[in-house]
Amino acid sequence: MNVVDCSGLTKTFGRTTAVKNLSFTLAPNKITGLIGRNGAGKTTLLKLIAGYLLPNAGSIQVFSENPFNNIKVSANMIFVDENMVLPASMNLGEILESAGRFYAHWDHKLAVGLFTYFNLHPGQYHSKLSKGMRSAFNVILGLAAHCPLTIFDEPTIGMDAAVRKDFYRALLKDFMQCPRTVILSSHLLNEINDILDDLLLIKDGEKCLHMPIDELKEYAVGLQGKEETIAKMAEKAEVLHRKKLGKDSVYIAVRNQFAEEELHKARLEGVAISPVAADDLCMYLTARNKGGIDDVFDRN
Amino acid sequence: MMSLTETSVLAVAKTQYHYKIKAHAGLFFALIAVQLLAFFFSLNGVGSSGGGSQGMSYTIKYFTGDVIIIFTLIWAFSIGISMANNGFKTDFTFVSNRLSSHLSSLAFLLTAAVIAGVTATLCGLLLRVVMLLSHGGVDTGPAFWIAPPALLSGIFAATLYAALLSIIGYFIGMLTQRHPAFVVLLPGLFFGTLFVEARSTGQARTLNSAIEFFSTEGSHALFALKVVLVSAIVFGCVILFFNRMEVRK
Amino acid sequence: MLLDTNSLKPIYVQIAEWLEMEILNGNIASDEKIYSQYQLADMFNVNPATAAKGLNILAGEKLLYKKRGLGMFVSCHARAAIRSKRIERNLKQLVLELVAEAKRLDVGRDDLINMLIAAELQVTEEEGSQ
Numbered sequence: 003m004n005v006v007d008c009s010g011l012t013k014t015f016g017r018t019t020a021v022k023n024l025s026f027t028l029a030p031n032k033i034t035g036l037i038g039r040n041g042a043g044k045t046t047l048l049k050l051i052a053g054y055l056l057p058n059a060g061s062i063q064v065f066s067e068n069p070f071n072n073i074k075v076s077a078n079m080i081f082v083d084e085n086m087v088l089p090a091s092m093n094l095g096e097i098l099e100s101a102g103r104f105y106a107h108w109d110h111k112l113a114v115g116l117f118t119y120f121n122l123h124p125g126q127y128h129s130k131l132s133k134g135m136r137s138a139f140n141v142i143l144g145l146a147a148h149c150p151l152t153i154f155d156e157p158t159i160g161m162d163a164a165v166r167k168d169f170y171r172a173l174l175k176d177f178m179q180c181p182r183t184v185i186l187s188s189h190l191l192n193e194i195n196d197i198l199d200d201l202l203l204i205k206d207g208e209k210c211l212h213m214p215i216d217e218l219k220e221y222a223v224g225l226q227g228k229e230e231t232i233a234k235m236a237e238k239a240e241v242l243h244r245k246k247l248g249k250d251s252v253y254i255a256v257r258n259q260f261a262e263e264e265l266h267k268a269r270l271e272g273v274a275i276s277p278v279a280a281d282d283l284c285m286y287l288t289a290r291n292k293g294g295i296d297d298v299f300d301r302n
Numbered sequence: 303m304m305s306l307t308e309t310s311v312l313a314v315a316k317t318q319y320h321y322k323i324k325a326h327a328g329l330f331f332a333l334i335a336v337q338l339l340a341f342f343f344s345l346n347g348v349g350s351s352g353g354g355s356q357g358m359s360y361t362i363k364y365f366t367g368d369v370i371i372i373f374t375l376i377w378a379f380s381i382g383i384s385m386a387n388n389g390f391k392t393d394f395t396f397v398s399n400r401l402s403s404h405l406s407s408l409a410f411l412l413t414a415a416v417i418a419g420v421t422a423t424l425c426g427l428l429l430r431v432v433m434l435l436s437h438g439g440v441d442t443g444p445a446f447w448i449a450p451p452a453l454l455s456g457i458f459a460a461t462l463y464a465a466l467l468s469i470i471g472y473f474i475g476m477l478t479q480r481h482p483a484f485v486v487l488l489p490g491l492f493f494g495t496l497f498v499e500a501r502s503t504g505q506a507r508t509l510n511s512a513i514e515f516f517s518t519e520g521s522h523a524l525f526a527l528k529v530v531l532v533s534a535i536v537f538g539c540v541i542l543f544f545n546r547m548e549v550r551k
Numbered sequence: 552m553l554l555d556t557n558s559l560k561p562i563y564v565q566i567a568e569w570l571e572m573e574i575l576n577g578n579i580a581s582d583e584k585i586y587s588q589y590q591l592a593d594m595f596n597v598n599p600a601t602a603a604k605g606l607n608i609l610a611g612e613k614l615l616y617k618k619r620g621l622g623m624f625v626s627c628h629a630r631a632a633i634r635s636k637r638i639e640r641n642l643k644q645l646v647l648e649l650v651a652e653a654k655r656l657d658v659g660r661d662d663l664i665n666m667l668i669a670a671e672l673q674v675t676e677e678e679g680s681q
Contacts, residue, residue: 054549179472
């Protein structure tokens with residue numbers, strides 16, 4: 003059984019289409035990274051999955067049910083983002099206590115452990131926390147709830163690098179102890195890359211790529227060398243990005259459709275072959291034009 | 303896969319109710335403040351008349367707990383609005399759907415109405431005692447003492463009024479959630495009607511007849527029935543109109 | 552041990568290679584239990600599915616064998632097989648690239664061989680001094 007099953011999902015706000023004809027499924031017990039630029043429709047998609055919003059067209063199923071206004075889906079799901087509304091009159095200790103009553107699999111030991119580790123105090127108030135600390139508290143709720151579907155929408159906003167690292171590791175360790183379906187949206191793919199099973203890349207509300215993260219590394223390759231050599235290779239593969247270097251040298255990122263021997267031959271011809279970092283690949287795939295920002299400056 | 307939790311709307315609403323009581327404890331401090339304020343206003347009396355002849359003069363001062371009740375009802379109305387505006391946002395952070403959110407809000411408002419009804423009535427009682435002591439009145443007369451059944455029926459009526467107003471407040475709050483235009487539209491409509499009626503007939507007929515519908519009811523049972531029915535209809539409308547609203551924080 | 556995220560090699564290949572090194576230098580003996588996917592995931596801070604993929608590469612090459620309910624164990628011929636595989640794939644590839652670079656830089660055959668001998672001496676010396 004799939005945990006999430008969308009087909010032709012569309013959501014518009016007034017004239018803007020935030021999610022456009024999206025179809026995909028999420029299998030259980032995987033960590034999926036939802037990647038896209040600002041305004042690509044990540045949050046809207048997640049809110050559709052959480053059952054907060056109604057689609058304009060298409061269908062969405064979570065645990066084989068329509069998630070909208072659905073108590074069963076809600077009981078098995080937690081949605082963590084920076085706008086989590088928590089009562090201003092309760093301190094953090096009381097909120098943890100209350101949150102635990104909502105979730106059947108709540109892990110209070112984990113919650114308290116993380117709470118202490120991140121230097122939070124039960125007497126503090128959510129609204130008085132710094133942005134990073136607030137995010138830390140929110141992710142503690144998300145982890146300790148142990149929900150079969152756990153959604154993190156840009157959970158690390160405001161956290162410093164060390165806390166982000168700790169969070170990702172905590173997520174991975176807790177995930178191994180208690181496997182569940184996790185959706186993690188972010189635009190810092192490099193940081194979360196290694197802990198993901200799958201990647202879902204969206205651009206302008208549409209699906210751009212959905213594949214196991216392990217295959218992403220082989221999806222594209224960077225070639226750098228003399229213009230004519232590169233041009234010959236470029237004919238055989240889809241070019242994702244191009245950048246001129248020096249006098250007659252050029253760098254291209256292409257889909258890796260080459261055989262091992264072809265790459266080997268190219269290497270002997272002086273072509274430098276490099277991996278395309280997942281982050282860069284996503285940037286190239288979601289770019290609006292091939293040359294990137296350079297095009298703006300090269301026009302004159 | 304992890305086993306899915308089966309739950310019911312009522313079970314969730316119950317958890318939410320406890321959560322709401324804790325989360326909105328501050329509203330009860332506001333109630334105390336409002337009632338204290340009303341109490342001090344009432345100490346001056348609502349009116350007086352006097353006269354004198356042959357070297358003697360007298361003053362009659364009227365004291366009443368009405369101000370306390372009115373202030374309490376305004377509080378009830380405003381917590382209804384605040385529940386509609388903020389309550390659901392905290393609900394949807396954890397497990398919730400619209401129905402469980404409405405039901406837990408209703409339970410919270412009814413609890414608040416009982417507390418408001420009891421405290422407002424007792425506050426009125428306190429006012430009498432303070433008046434008695436401060437004016438050194440020894441002749442209290444039989445009318446001063448309120449019989450327990452009358453006290454209970456006072457609490458009962460105040461509670462019902464508070465419940466009704468908080469539910470109406472909740473409905474109005476929900477309307478403004480649905481569309482922000484209602485924030486302007488509703489007060490405009492209310493005061494507009496008052497104004498137009500006052501100009502044409504010299505009195506606010508609609509409001510008066512609405513108040514009379516409840517306040518002139520002689521029978522306790524019928525009064526209760528009226529309030530419960532109207533509350534039920536308003537709350538039914540809440541569920542009917544606002545059960546498929548999207549959650550936007 | 553940290554993974555090289557800038558390498559062209561996918562993470563699971565790097566994990567497989569790391570395991571091969573562990574077997575090659577005798578840290579895990581024949582018929583000894585190898586790390587589980589969860590231990591590897593924890594060590595390398597990667598998704599357990601990625602770690603499993605690394606193990607499966609070795610299992611696919613029969614360097615590991617499965618005991619039902621107990622996990623994966625190192626095959627008796629694993630060490631020898633890894634050695635010959637590395638010579639065949641890595642070393643030959645490296646030599647090929649070495650020769651190509653020498654050509655590009657116009658370094659003659661004799662000079663290249665002399666450089667190799669010098670390098671060999673240096674490595675032996677360094678090992679001796681440790």
